[in-house]
Amino acid sequence: MKEKRFEAVYSQGTLDVVKILVDTETGVQYLAMQSGYAGGLTPLPDREGKPVLSSAGGEGVR
Incomplete structure (x- = not known):
């Protein structure tokens, strides 16, 4: 079985x-x-406007 992407x-x-x-x-x-029935998704930017990256593929924010 394939791992979840998100x-x-x-x-x-x-x-x-x-x-x-x-x-x-x-x-x-x-x-x-x-x-409710509304929603949204956006990349989290850092102070310079670049996307925030997690270290070790998802282990950075706990």
Whole structure:
């Protein structure tokens, strides 16, 4: 069985949900938000505007 490409490393909320997902292939972190039937996904930028990368493919943000 193939490993999951995205791993949720942080989650908060039940109705209004905020999650941080990590792409296990690239290490890029994403912010995912869901409120009812609406939602969105965006890469997390650092201070320079570059995508935040996890160290060791998803092990950086716990």
